[in-house]
Amino acid sequence: MSDAADRDSDRDPEFAFELRVCRWAERAWHPDGPRPAFVARQLGTRERRWDTVVVEVDPEAFAARRALSTDGFDSDLLRVVRHAPAEWAWYRDAVPEPDFPWRHVVPAVHRAAGLGLVEKRRGSRNRVEYRRTAPYPDWVERVVAIENKPDLDASAARALADQLEHDVSRALADEVWVATEVTGRRVEPALLEDLPVEVGILGVDGDSAEVLWHPSSLSPDPADARRRLVLAERAFDRGWRNYVDTMRPDCRHFELDRRGRALVPRCAAKDCYQSQRECAHSCPSFEPEPPAWRMKGWPIEGGPGKGVRRILEARRERERDRAERGSENA
Numbered sequence: 001m002s003d004a005a006d007r008d009s010d011r012d013p014e015f016a017f018e019l020r021v022c023r024w025a026e027r028a029w030h031p032d033g034p035r036p037a038f039v040a041r042q043l044g045t046r047e048r049r050w051d052t053v054v055v056e057v058d059p060e061a062f063a064a065r066r067a068l069s070t071d072g073f074d075s076d077l078l079r080v081v082r083h084a085p086a087e088w089a090w091y092r093d094a095v096p097e098p099d100f101p102w103r104h105v106v107p108a109v110h111r112a113a114g115l116g117l118v119e120k121r122r123g124s125r126n127r128v129e130y131r132r133t134a135p136y137p138d139w140v141e142r143v144v145a146i147e148n149k150p151d152l153d154a155s156a157a158r159a160l161a162d163q164l165e166h167d168v169s170r171a172l173a174d175e176v177w178v179a180t181e182v183t184g185r186r187v188e189p190a191l192l193e194d195l196p197v198e199v200g201i202l203g204v205d206g207d208s209a210e211v212l213w214h215p216s217s218l219s220p221d222p223a224d225a226r227r228r229l230v231l232a233e234r235a236f237d238r239g240w241r242n243y244v245d246t247m248r249p250d251c252r253h254f255e256l257d258r259r260g261r262a263l264v265p266r267c268a269a270k271d272c273y274q275s276q277r278e279c280a281h282s283c284p285s286f287e288p289e290p291p292a293w294r295m296k297g298w299p300i301e302g303g304p305g306k307g308v309r310r311i312l313e314a315r316r317e318r319e320r321d322r323a324e325r326g327s328e329n330a
């Protein structure tokens, strides 16, 4: 890993900033005092995608959720697992009536059984019956959305205002923040006026962040409980380090660079923090890892590219362990 380079060499300052915000939130959530949580990025609904999502959890229930599976459940699987009965029952008696034909629920019952999440059998009249192997816990406490804007000047604030108004009025999240890079200047009152008062503002400075404006707690509609849970499951599945899935860690120039306490992708060939978009199959500077790298000192499963994935996955699991033990945030 190389030394931290100058911030000016970011090809995509928002991407690198976003990774730093995710890392900070993972370590230090919540600004008012430690709360067990995990972090994901680029998640949301069809109408709105958030940069960073923090899911606050009940540690004991989160441990039970992780014991069910280390992967997140898609909405079909969630429907079946969440409503799985303790005793054998016809699936139509257990699951709330969906807004699509019942027969589409059956594949999810088979899938859940294949994953060991439920047991299934043919009951009377050849009906598909199932029961749970363990209850689905009530593990999500709060869902928080953070919009990242390293350079929050007045025009950026105006551009964001409509989206944030939507977040506040829609109230799918319990709290909405904007994270911005601290500039050392006082925050202009006019700037704050452009943003909804309910939205909190975080000033990020290196590895720390300070609250420039406190958010209001929103009141999510109980009718959105399932949507919020689907979102939390997707966040659990993806985390925030999955950017590596669309980049080229198998390129010989790909590095993870330490910026404060975050690891950020860096391109040795271009001598910069490359953007997610340019570090792709189309990159003209891509060069595969030499085969020898895959032998020398790297386990049989792969070379440095695979090693990058393993490092990021290990970090994710370590942070999940920490959330499960309750908050030990620094």
Ligand code: SF4
Pocket (backbone or CB within 6 Å): 248, 251, 252, 253, 254, 255, 266, 267, 268, 269, 270, 274, 278, 279, 280, 283, 284, 285, 286, 287
């Ligand atoms: S050369 Fe291209 S593919 Fe390789 S690390 Fe740099 S940006 Fe990514």
